[in-house]
Amino acid sequence: MKRVLILFLMYCGAVNASEKTDILKIFEHFTLASAAASKCIKSDKSELTAFLANYQMVTLFTLEEIQRRKSGITEKQAQEILVAGSTKATKAVHSVIADEGCDSPKIRDLIKRFHMQAKWKP
Secondary structure (H helix, E strand, C coil), X not given: CHXXXXXXXXXXXXXXXXXXXXXXXXXXHHHHHHHHHHHHCCCCHHHHHHHHHHHHHHXXXXXXXXXXXXXXXXXXXXXXXXXXHHHHHHHHHHXXXXXXXXXXXXXXXXXXXXXXXXXCCX
8 A cells, every 4th residue: 555655746746756655645545445434334424525635735835735735736737647647546556445345454454544534724
């Protein structure tokens, strides 16, 4: 799973693998957790709403950060980078689920993260 995170961040071209956790990694963590939760759990409406609100906030900051790091790109280009990376990350999680199931330790960890991200109060 760590490899997926690094590939996503390098794909965005916004960070290298040695950088500390930043908004792009936080976004990636939300994306991976969302992908796992969407396939493996049925969360209640309030938890899902809280998660999505936090995910939306992180997404907005991530778009700003991509534009800051890749000066000269438009908001639309930043969105395209984000969507492409999100799609790859989601497919990677869904592939793990297809191969190992929802009881995989990797997926269970992502679902725990989903619950924590829903409770997060930024």
